[in-house]
Amino acid sequence: MVNYHQIIVSVSLVLVLLTKEGTSQLSDKLNVQNSCVSKTTCRECIQTKNCAWCLQPDFGDKPRCFQPSLTPFAGSCSEEWTWNPDNEQKIVFNRELTRAGSASGGSSASGGYEGSYSSSSSSSSSSSSSHSFGASGSYGASGSYGASGQQSIVQISPQRVGLKLRINEEHRLHMRYSQAEDYPVDLYYLMDLSKSMEDDKEKLSKLGDLLSDTMRNITNNFRLGFGSFVDKVLMPYVSTVPKKLVNPCEKCEAPYGFKNHMTLSTNTTLFSEEVRRAAVSGNLDAPEGGFDAIMQAVVCRNQIGWREQARRLLVFSTDAGFHYAGDGKLGGVVTPNDGHCHLDSRGLYTHSTLQDYPSISQVNLKVKQNAINVIFAVTSSQSKVYEKLSTHVEGSSSAILSEDSSNVVELVRDEYSKISSSVEMKDNATSAVKITYSSSCLGNGPPIQTNKCDGLKVGDVVSFTAEIVVTSCPQNEKDWNQIFQIYPVGINESLIVDLEMLCSCPCENPNHSGFEANSPKCKGFGSYKCGICECDEFHFGPNCECSVSDIHSEVSMSRQCRPDNTSVIDCNGRGTCVCGICECEKRPHPEEVISGKFCECDNFSCDRHNGLLCSGPDHGTCSCGECICQPGWIGDACDCRATNETCKPPGGGEICSGHGTCECGACRCDVTPDGRFSGRYCEKCPTCSGRCHELKDCVQCQMYKTGPLAESDLCTKTCTKFVPIEVDVVVADEEKDEHLCTFYDEDDCKFQFVYTDHVEDEQVDVRAKKTRECPPKVFMIGIVFGVIAFIVLIGLAILLLWKLLTTIHDRREFARFEKERMMAKWDTGENPIYKQATSTFKNPTYAGK
Known part of the structure; x- marks a missing residue:
């Protein structure tokens, strides 16, 4: 049995591919001039920058998507039928900034809530990584925080806005920030209590009151807390020998991962006492379990006592490195850190041996979510490592701690001053939203692109401008409504943005008056929306008039849109085959028309x-x-x-003066061996020789007494038609039909003359230059002898120089030889093996008498 459904689907796919091929060619052509006209639905149209959609019924074959500023026929779509939404901004909540000296929030600039703006926003992916100040509404009706009874302090304004934005269209959102006076500060001191930090602990216990007093000079609302850490109680981090588990070192406590000794409190005496009572412990390897401690100190908000509205400082003090995600495998721990709080009633971290260390990105994420400024107070040997770490943890900084922590008070004060005097704006928008910041900070100049301002004091107001661009529409329509936050780093306040992306048209909604399901305008086979038909899967065409139920008739219809059997493209690629008839493309310019049975003409x-x-x-x-x-x-x-009359000279004569051809009503002049003709009518030939050679000999003999006619009386007999006129400079006037002649005679001298023909009396006028231009005489013999003499002299000089040098050398050698000979000593007594020669003489005639 034939499966007609499969046949219909196959035909639909073939038609879609063919249609897409033609549509892609159309889009490539139209995008060069106007990217709007290629959009076929209202949704695609308004997702294109600067495009508008025409909803008007019976709009004809003109493109419904157009660019109002460029399209000539944009005016043909009345304004009431045009859907061209603009970016919208609505301030929902805008309380005035808290100024210096005021602990309460000012009145709303707009009277509190401006209207009843309600965004149908869903919990998008951005909400899962939101700043701690979220949609829960930290700005309550009473505006209170903690137990102080004061109204909440406002440091960023406005606090909530609603935006409706189109794709790729910039929107500028203005905001202000001001640091309030006496802003609450929570400082949690997290200390490494391994054995090497014993002297640091003792020093910190004595400095608790001084640290509290120093911070109270900055703010009256200050709280202090204390926690410590060692490492996971597993090999190879700590010794698991039973004795070592109880007492790992002299005067040491049993090892542990993290312990919260003191919840944030104003009792500084208790802080010093807790630090003094905390015992040190010991471990084996150099790195510590600091990341476990940071994670618990950050996420355990209730146990640590972090306030909702306060600047939160976490001072991390150590003299060693840190373990991070993956190191737990050394101890057999493979479960990733879940980023949740796991403290028992005693403040001990219960999952130290169950979960791996957190990664740097996990620490950064939790620090951002909880708006905590981490200060890495480490010894000089570890400063480089923690400086690099601070670049990956938002709002953190690194400072060098003395070996016994004696400078901890100055360190905290200086780092807090750096943190509080700077503001850095960030956001948690999704990848579909791009935000860039600009500000002039405290200057009066033009804003520059930056999200950070330094050098702020209490009461200074800094303005920022956030340029928000929706770069694309998410595939999931639920993500077209999002909530994201713009917040100052380390401050638990933010500007909440309710964003609605304008990715579709209201007329595409079934509840809209312009939407008709199974509309008669679409032959009952499709929905009429936004002025066009959207056909079902079995029909196509502008009004869904064509069916794909019969594969044979469809193939036949497709062939009717091709000029011959060799062509494989319908309508020559410049139209769409609709029910066997080519519907040619519409050009952006209304006067440009594609026509013909197969769209072959234009x-x-x-x-x-x-x-x-x-x-x-x-x-x-x-x-x-x-x-x-x-x-x-x-x-x-x-x-x-189509005429040659324009090629004839004004006084009459041959076409192009007989020296060229007439093409397109203009003369194309000839090039002959004698020269190249020029001029509008080819009447000139500057390079032609003319009568120059004919007059040359007479001018030569009459003016300069040279040439072949100068040695006899032939000059007088032959040259009777003219007498040259002497001039200093020879210049030819082409308007008077004068011809310039230039020659060189037997003496290589240049002479020039100008002649003018008189046709009526066969006479000629000649003007010749008075003197010839001859090259200077060169005495070749003198030059030759001079060169020879110069070479000989150079040779003699070289010989004399060589002789002089050799003589000097010989004399120096001889003098050195004489000197060495005079200094030589031949004392034989100085040689221990020298023996005097013995000579024996015998006289043969001596008889002994």
């Missing part, structure tokens, strides 16, 4: 001349790709005149 692709189609309407018109010329014009672009 009136805009003909040859152009000087940028004009067919040289303009006065010369010709374009029809099916060819120029139809007006009478009197010829050529591919109708740019040539």
Whole structure:
């Protein structure tokens, strides 16, 4: 049995592919001029920058998506039928900034809540990573915080806005920040209590009151807390020998992961006592379990006592490195850290041996969510490591702690001053939203692109501008409504933005008056929305008039849109085949038309001349790709005149003076061996020789007494038609038809003359230069002998120099030899092996008598 449903779906896919091929070609052409006209639905249209959609019924074949500032026929769609939404901003909650000296929030600039703005926002992905000040409404009706009874302090304004934004259209949101006086501060001191930090603990216990007094000079609302850490109680981090588990070192407590000794409190005496009573412990490896402690100190908000509205400082003090995610495998712990609080009633971390260390990104995420400023107070040996770590943890800083922590008070004061005197704006918007910040900070100059300002004091007001751009519409329509926050780093306040992305049109909603399901306008096979038909899967065409139920008739209809069997593209790729008939593309310019049974013709692709189609309407018109010329014009672009009258000289004569051809009503001059003709009518030939050679000999003998006629009386007999006129400078005047002649004679001298013919009396006027231009005489013999003499002299000089140098060298060698000979000593007594020669003489005639 034939499965008609599969056949129908197959045909639909074929048609979609063919339609997409033609549509892609159409889009490529239209995008060059106007990206709007290629959009076929209202949703696609308003997701394109600066585009508007026409809802008007019976709008014809013109593109419904248009750019009002560019499209010529935009005015044909009345304003009441045009859907072109603009970006909208509505301030929901705007309380005045708390100024210096005031502990209560000012009145709302708009009277509290401005209207009853209600955004149908859903919990998007941004809410899961939101700042701690979220949609829960930290700004309560009473505006109170803690137990102080004071109204909440406001440091950022406005506090909540609603935005409706189109895709890729910038919106500027202005906000202000001011540091309030006596802003609450919570400081939690998290200390490494391994054995190497024993002297630091003793020093800190003595400095508790001084630390409290120092911070109270900054703010009257200050609380202090204390916690400590060692490491996971597992090998190889600590020794698991039973004895070592009880007493890992002398005067040491049993090891532990993290312990909250003191919840945040104003009792500084208790802080010093808790630090003094806390015993140190010991571990084996150098790195500590500091990340476990930071995670618990950050996320255990109730146990630590972090207030909702306060600047939260976490001072992390250590003299060693840190373990991070993955190191737990060394001790057999493979469960990732879940980022939740796990403290028991004694304040001990219960999951130290059950979960791995947190990663740097996990620590950064929790620090951001809870708006905590971490101060890494570490010894100089670890400062480089923690400086790099602070660049990856938002709102953190690093400072060098002395070996015994004696400078901890100054360190906390200085780091708090750096933190409080700076403001850095960040956000938790999703990837579909791009936000850039600009501000002039405390200066009066133009704003620059920055999200951070330094050098602030209490009461200073800094203005920021956030440029918000929705870069794309998320695939899930629920994400078209989002809530994100813009917040100052380390401050538990934020500007909440209720964002509605304008990704669709109201007329696409079934509840809209412009929406008709199974509309008669669509032959009952589709929905009529936003002025067009959206057909079901079995029909197509502008009014859903074509069916794909019969595969044979569909193939036959497709063939009717092709000029022959060799073509595989419907309507020559410039139209859409609808029920066997080509519907040609519509051009952005209404005067440009594609026509023909197979969309093979147009009136805009003909040859152009000087940028004009067919040289303009006065010369010709374009029809099916060819120029139809007006009478009197010829050529591919109708740019040539059809007459030769314009090529004849004004006084009459041959076409182009007989030295050229007439093309397009203009002379194309000849190039001959004698020269090149020029001029409008080819009447000039500057390079032609003319009568120059004929007059040369006579001018030479009459003016300069040179040449072949100068040695006899032939000059007087032959040169009778003219007598040259002497001039200093020879210049030819072309308007008087004068010809300049230049020659070189047998002496290599240059001479010039100008002649003018008089046709009526066969006479000629000649003006010649008075003197010839001869090159200076060169005495070659003198030059040759001079060169020879110079070479000989150079040779003699070289020989003399060589002789002089050799003589000097020989004399120096001889003098050195004489000196060495005079200094030589031949004392034999100095040689221990020297023996005097013995000579024996015997006289043969001596008889002994």
